[in-house]
Amino acid sequence: MKRIIFPPLFALLAALALPAQADSYRLPKNAVFEEECGSCHIAFPPQMLHADSWRAMMGDLSRHFGSDASIDEKRRTAITDFLVANSGGRKTGDTRDAQGKPLLRITETARFAKKHREISTATWKRVAIKSPANCAACHALAAVGEYSDHSAVSPK
């Protein structure tokens, strides 16, 4: 009898545990990444883009979404390696556009659209949010990689 009960019980527990874990992005500590990628915006989790997207982005930092985000070559290489090593994964999938070009904006990825499908245009425009790139406006624990639904609250 025990043999029959335990596997389903285990599966149930695993299923209950999954939603909470699904949007937690844990990272090895990296001071250079945190400093350089976290000064103008929060340091976005490398897991949210495919390695090709990070390579493309890190190859053109002096024109980074309209801003000069250039850094010295040693740091640029180190950060690229870190991003690539921790990039993508099963959930992120392919982050290329219809023409096969790597997407550079996390907000343009299929996963971002899917996870935010219930957020209205009016909500995005709230002063406290300002930009879809302002993760921490709703995800208070974004800085430590915690993006799960239950920890997200839209500010008024």
Next chain:
Amino acid sequence: MRHILIIAAALFASSALAETPRDFLTRFEKEAGAAASAERGARFFNTSHGGEWSCASCHTERPAQAGRHAKTGKAIAPLAPAANAERFTDAAKVDKWFRRNCNDTLNRLCSAQEKADVMAWLLAPK
């Protein structure tokens, strides 16, 4: 005794490396070959130079206060050294941010005179 000498040497080396905001004012004035003007610095800081942004767009016109990134909305700690002791203490950081932010606001690098003027204004008692 040898340990004391090593500690003393280490302390001297670290204090020689750390810079103060005044060091940058001196450096930029020397590079410009002219004295800085806080008044000119204030004007430069608060007006746009053909581009979309001025320095004040992110740092506000009162840099002793916290600012906010004009695009991402991320909080920016005060720029004035009197309000934020970490500012202008590291040459690599100072050079990096002048390079980037001058490119973003003026579409070119800032002159030594412009940087000296801004430093003078940031250091002026408010």
